Amino acid sequence: MRLLHTADWHLGQTLHGIPRDHEHARFLDWLLDTLDERSVDALVVAGDVFDGQNPPIPALGLFYRFLARAKARRPGLDIVVVAGNHDSGSRLEAPSPLLRELGVHVVGGLPFGEDGAFAPERLLFPLHDETGRVAAQCVAVPYLRPADLPPLTETEDDGDPLIEGVRRVYAAAVDAGRQRRRPGEALVLTGHCYMRDGALSELSERKILGGNLHALPVDVFPEDAAYVALGHLHRAQAVGGREGVRYSGSPLPLSIDEESYPHQVVLAEIADGRLVGQEALRVPRFVAVQRVPGAGRFAPPEEALAALCALELDDGLPREAWPFVEVSVELAEPRPALREEVAAALAGRPARLVKLAVRLTGRGETLAETAPQMELADLAPEDVFQRLYRRSHDGNPDPVLLAAFQELVTAVQEGA
Incomplete structure (x- = not known):
């Protein structure tokens, strides 16, 4: 069975006020082609489908059109989607009765039975191979909020209550998956969480479940899980030395500082109940990011403006594909007209200025005055x-x- 793992689409996101709809549409077109070209049997989306709790109509349209097109092109494709911390779980799950008829399973929150007890069996979905045989049981756990976690008794309070609560949810869900699993079937888990020692992108990822203090250890996931599809961290990475416990990373750079590393989805191959191979599939960059004078560098204004004027830009690009530009300038003293100078250097050229970062050098200023300026939009x-x-x-x-x-x-x- 071929499983494609992706996460953190953030449909509806804007970058410093500029909509990303064009990039998301191009990514979803690419993903559809990839599902076909790689003969994918199951697609798992591990949370943060949308960028906010109340996504704009164009973002909703992108998501539902993608699901319809994916099932039209690959009728046997199993699709499992779980909510992330940016999503409204109830809103994401609302059309589930209709989507289930298409073979699309959406989990927005933990399910509970009529007696009010956690019903882990409702998190289980079979994943089929190309012959139609069940190849894996997917234990589809969404983002877990503190209020979702079972309370610990007085005899269980030695550990971190949030971590232990998550551990208990996964233990119950995995036990249900083991009971349903047949010989030769794999266990595939999902999670949208912050794992211990994970590499963050500070400007675009919220610290969830208490942040670093409550980062989850990798042993929350049992060793007999063939693959754990994680979402939340935008940098693709394995966790805790286990190649089968992995963040796919986001398909697009969601902030300027994410431009420097590759964005991807993961194609995992499962046979005889275990992971037998995986491949990172690089997502094309549909809109370029230009950092002047370069990533992490600040330059005097004359140098930065000269570099800006020297940028090689494609006049044939449609406006929605014009590159995003960040300009980082080092000043000895304030220069009130700097933004106008930068705008003039880009006037009439096919590029969009998204950020002007300024750093004042030491000439008697206070530490606060010499620190790089941070925009409110950059702060969580x-x-x-x-x-x-x-x-x-x-x-x-x-x-x-x-x-x-x-x-x-x-x-x-x-x-x-």
Whole structure:
């Protein structure tokens, strides 16, 4: 069985106010062709389908058109989609009765029976190979919020309550999967979570489930899982030295600082109940990112403006494909007209300025004045909260307070 793992599409996202619909449409076209060319049997989307709890209509249209086209081109394709922390689980799951008839399984939140008890069997979906035989049982666990986790008893409070709660959810779900699994079938798990020692992209990823304090250990996932399809971290990576526990990474760079590493999906091959091979499939870059003078570098204004004027740009590109440009300038003193100078250097040229970063060099300024300027759009709610807290109190907020704030942010986003 060939399984394609992808995550973190963030349909509906904007980059400094510029919609990404063109890039997402091109990615989904590429993904459709890849499903065909690679004879994929199952597609797993591990969360953050959308960028927000209430996605715009064009983003919804992209998603549902993709599902319809994928099933039309590959009627036997199994599709499993789970919600991420950016998604509204209930909104994502709402059309499930209709989607199930198409062979598309969507899990927005943990299922519960009429008695109010967790019903892990409802997270299980068979994945078929090219002959129609069941090759794996997919244990489709979505993003787990603190409120989803079972409370620990007084005798179980030695460990981290959030981590232990996640462990118990996976243990129950995997046990249900083992009971349903037949000889020769694999266990495939999903998760949308922050794993211990994972490589973050700080400007575009929220610290979930309490952030670093509650990062999950890899042993949350049992050794007999053939493959664990993870979402949340945008940089593709294996976890804990286990090649079968893996973030696919996002298909697009979701912030300028993500431009420097490759974006991909993962094609995993499963046979006789185990992982026998995997391949990273590089996603083409549909809109270029130009960083002037270069990634991580700041230059004097004359050098930066000269480099900007020297950019080789394609006049034949449609506007939605014009490259994104970031300009990083180092100044000895404030230069109020700098933005106008940069705009003038790009005037009439096929490029879009998305960010102007300025760093003041030391000439008697305070540390705050010489630090690189950070735009509010670059900060996560947690960062703003911690900065405000440190203004009024000594040190950082207590981890319990921080976890409560993160739960409040999630509740507000879900109600938006």
